[in-house]
Each structure stands twice: as C-alpha cells, then as structure tokens.
Amino acid sequence: MRLVVADSERCVGCQSCMFACSRKNNEAGLSKTSLMVKSVGGIKNGFVIIVCRACEDPSCVKVCPTNALTKREKGGVFVENSKCIGCRYCLDACPIGAVFWDDEINKPMICSHCGYCVNFCPHGVLKMEKGR
Incomplete structure (x- = not known):
C-alpha cells in the first residue's frame, strides 16, 4: 500500500495530516x-x-x-538512520522536495506510506492505494 494525494482540490490547509505524522513520530509539533x-x-x-x-x-x-536509503517493494523509500551520514544529497535529489530534514539528529525524514495521516484528514484529500 502507498499513500497518494487523492484530491488536492479538497485540501483546506488545516495541516491535520502533518500533525498526525509528527505525532506518529512522537513529536507534538510539526x-x-x-x-x-x-x-x-x-x-x-x-x-x-x-x-x-x-x-x-x-x-x-x-x-x-x-x-542508507532503500526502495520499498511497493513504492516509497526506507531510511536506515544508522547508515546515514547526514550528507543531505537525498534532500537535493528529490525533484518534488519530499525529503524533509530532522535537524535534531541530522537525518532525512521520508514518508513511509504507513497511512496514519489518512485517518486525520477531514476532507479525504489523502488515501492509501495498492502499490505497483
């Protein structure tokens, strides 16, 4: 399963998906x-x-x-923090800017396609679908 943006037109900018993702990563903020x-x-x-x-x-x-980054079988990328040296090459390489950075540990954060955020979007903007 992978996370997809089902309908960006429905997004109202509430950031509930962002808060949910951050919360899943044990952080109260963003x-x-x-x-x-x-x-x-x-x-x-x-x-x-x-x-x-x-x-x-x-x-x-x-x-x-x-x-430190490996392609997930059904799409997406897995980050193995223990191998990462914090070079930020991945950050620059992503054509859509979907690699985010954890300044606290100097490592990338990339969506794991867990789907947790989907449950918190009040407008159905995000959904999970079967991978390729």
Whole structure:
C-alpha cells in the first residue's frame, strides 16, 4: 500500500495530516512530519501536498553514498538512520522536495506510506492505494 494525494482540490490547509505524522513520530509539533501542506494562495487558490510519490526509480536512493536509503517493494523509500551520514544529497535529489530534514539528529525524514495521516484528514484529500 502507498499513500497518494487523492484530491488536492479538497485540501483546506488545516495541516491535520502533518500533525498526525509528527505525532506518529512522537513529536507534538510539526518538526517531525514527513509531508507538507503548502499554500499556493490560501483558500482562494488552494494548497499543494508535498509527500513522497513512491517513484519507480527514486533519485534520493541513487545519490545516497552509504546505502542508507532503500526502495520499498511497493513504492516509497526506507531510511536506515544508522547508515546515514547526514550528507543531505537525498534532500537535493528529490525533484518534488519530499525529503524533509530532522535537524535534531541530522537525518532525512521520508514518508513511509504507513497511512496514519489518512485517518486525520477531514476532507479525504489523502488515501492509501495498492502499490505497483
């Protein structure tokens, strides 16, 4: 299963998905979230949801010099923090900016496609679907 943005037009920018993700990562605020809701002009012009799109051939994995990132079988990327050296190559390699950074431990945060955030979106913007 992988997380997908089902209907970004329905997003009202409440950030409930971000808070849920951060909470799943044992953080009360937004510093540990692996997705981002960004305004493209507020309610009038809408919002964009930035989250790992489970690339077929993830560029973030390709640039990792320590193999700390591995492609998940059904899409997405797994981060093995013990192998990560904090070089930030993955951060720069993602074409949609879906690699976020944990400054506290100097490691990347990438959506694991767990689906936890889906349950907290009041407007059905996010959903889980079968992987490729």
